[in-house]
Amino acid sequence: MNRRKGFTLVELLVVISIIALLIALLLPALARAKQLANSIVCLSNVRQIGLAENMFANEHKGFVQPDTDSSIMQYTETPDPNHTMFAYRYTTYNPVTNQYVPIGAPVMKDWASALVPYLGGQENQTFMNFGTNGAGSKVFLCPSDPTINDQYPGYQLFNNVQTGTNGNTQPTPAGYPGYFQGYYPISYGINADIASANYNGQYAAFNPGWAFQISSGSTSSSAPTAAAGCKLSSVANPASTLMFGDCGVRPNPGGIDAQGSNGLFYCDETYYTSAYTYASGLPAGVNVKTLQAVADDAALRDRIPLAPDVLPLPLGDAGGTNMGWLRHGTTINIAFVDGHAEEVSPSDFHNVFVNPH
Numbered sequence: 001m002n003r004r005k006g007f008t009l010v011e012l013l014v015v016i017s018i019i020a021l022l023i024a025l026l027l028p029a030l031a032r033a034k035q036l037a038n039s040i041v042c043l044s045n046v047r048q049i050g051l052a053e054n055m056f057a058n059e060h061k062g063f064v065q066p067d068t069d070s071s072i073m074q075y076t077e078t079p080d081p082n083h084t085m086f087a088y089r090y091t092t093y094n095p096v097t098n099q100y101v102p103i104g105a106p107v108m109k110d111w112a113s114a115l116v117p118y119l120g121g122q123e124n125q126t127f128m129n130f131g132t133n134g135a136g137s138k139v140f141l142c143p144s145d146p147t148i149n150d151q152y153p154g155y156q157l158f159n160n161v162q163t164g165t166n167g168n169t170q171p172t173p174a175g176y177p178g179y180f181q182g183y184y185p186i187s188y189g190i191n192a193d194i195a196s197a198n199y200n201g202q203y204a205a206f207n208p209g210w211a212f213q214i215s216s217g218s219t220s221s222s223a224p225t226a227a228a229g230c231k232l233s234s235v236a237n238p239a240s241t242l243m244f245g246d247c248g249v250r251p252n253p254g255g256i257d258a259q260g261s262n263g264l265f266y267c268d269e270t271y272y273t274s275a276y277t278y279a280s281g282l283p284a285g286v287n288v289k290t291l292q293a294v295a296d297d298a299a300l301r302d303r304i305p306l307a308p309d310v311l312p313l314p315l316g317d318a319g320g321t322n323m324g325w326l327r328h329g330t331t332i333n334i335a336f337v338d339g340h341a342e343e344v345s346p347s348d349f350h351n352v353f354v355n356p357h
Contacts, residue, residue: 035328038143042246043333043341045139046188049244050335052118054232060085063230065114067190067271068197069159069207070107076208077199086230087114091124100124110160111190112140126161128185142187142246144327145305152183155248156269159206187327189247189270189303194228194235194337194356202226204275210264214355215278218287222278228356235356238337242272242291242354245344246305246332249325267302274355276300289355295346305332310346 057064063085066073073080080086087109091100112127119139121130130136141148148154161184192204193214199205204212204227213224228234235241249267264275277293277300286293294300301311305325328343334352335341344352 035144039328039331039333039343042142042144042187042328043343045142046244046246046333046335047339047341048119048139049115049188050337050341051339052115053243053335054339055118056087056115057232060087062233064195064232065109065111066197066230067111067159067192067195068199068205068230072199072205072208073108073197077197079197089113089124108160110157111195112157112186113161137185140186140188142327142333145187145248146326147183147248147250148185148187150183153185154183154187154270155250156182156266157184157186158269158271183268186270187246187248188244189272190244191242191337191354191356192227192271192273193275193354194232194241194243195230195271196227198226198229204229206264212264212273212275214274214357215288216357217278218289220278220280220282220288222288224278225357232337235337237353239340240351240353241337241356242352243335243337245272245334246327247272247303249303249305265299265302269303272303272354273300277355287350289353289357290350291344291352291354292346292349294354295349306330306346 053064061084065087073086083106088106089109090102090106092103110127113125116125116127116130116136117123119130119136121136127140128134128137141154145154192206196204196206196212199208199211202213202225204214206212212227214227215222216225217223232238247270272291272294274289274294277288277297280297280299282288282293282296286296295304295311304311305327307326307329310330311325331343331345333341334344337356
């Protein structure tokens with residue numbers, strides 16, 4: 001009678017070794033494929049956001065939603081007394097009852113929630129809860145952003161955010177100093193040189209205490225001037241000027257970022273600006289209006305999420321821990337003012353404008 005011959009121990013070890021070798025060869029390829037897929041999704045996200053911004057401007061007299069605080073826009077400067085230039089919210093969301101409750105006076109929406117109706121959501125929804133089961137909110141999240149699975153995902157959106165009945169901010173994450181305003185599920189930054197309203201006729205402003213100016217020319221000796229005042233038509237090079245992009249790097253837990261208590265420089269806030277490039281020690285020949293100048297400015301560069309072998313780590317991140325900078329390795333995704341989007345490497349930063357003039 002013939003007996004079936006089984007595998008010998010040597011043959012089993014050979015098979016196992018071959019399988020292990022194949023896994024070792026395939027895993028990096030799978031990781032690269034996943035990274036590429038995530039980058040494509042991210043690029044699609046910023047493109048959608050950029051197109052939504054253009055649709056918003058077309059319906060709001062050419063203006064984009066400010067990242068400026070309501071205390072200026074509604075009570076100090078009052079540029080929009082009829083509430084037609086920008087988007088406002090007239091209700092507040094009660095998470096206990098899952099209802100929207102009327103509020104006494106309209107309050108400015110944050111820039112992301114202002115775009116929700118142009119991304120398939122409803123007027124009363126925020127960027128955190130629109131679409132089927134809130135799925136629309138993913139358009140504001142880079143799938144490669146390592147903070148999105150955190151208890152408090154994302155970064156500081158900064159102004160006019162409404163999440164519930166207890167004010168405009170989430171709780172400060174454990175381990176962070178009190179000046180952090182809480183994180184929101186968003187991975188992209190807006191160009192503050194465009195989206196900040198002018199304060200007292202000459203400054204751009206986030207709030208009454210954080211006013212800034214940008215350069216009127218391309219060199220560090222150029223005089224400072226006001227920002228675009230939220231008007232897209234004042235942007236000189238729409239096809240080359242950043243409107244949105246990958247943005248945000250977490251400071252060290254319990255520590256501080258590059259500029260300590262100066263909130264304008266917090267690297268975990270979702271905006272880009274060329275402010276102070278005209279006054280900083282940039283390398284010779286760098287155009288202070290460009291993203292290259294932002295990357296070369298020790299205070300402003302820290303919010304750019306690039307691998308540390310491309311840009312130095314934020315000064316507060318002395319331990320070299322991964323707090324948001326590692327997304328697409330050596331590139332970031334950018335939506336430009338004209339609505340198109342591109343994957344941009346640091347070698348092209350000198351061709352990308354932040355300053356709208």
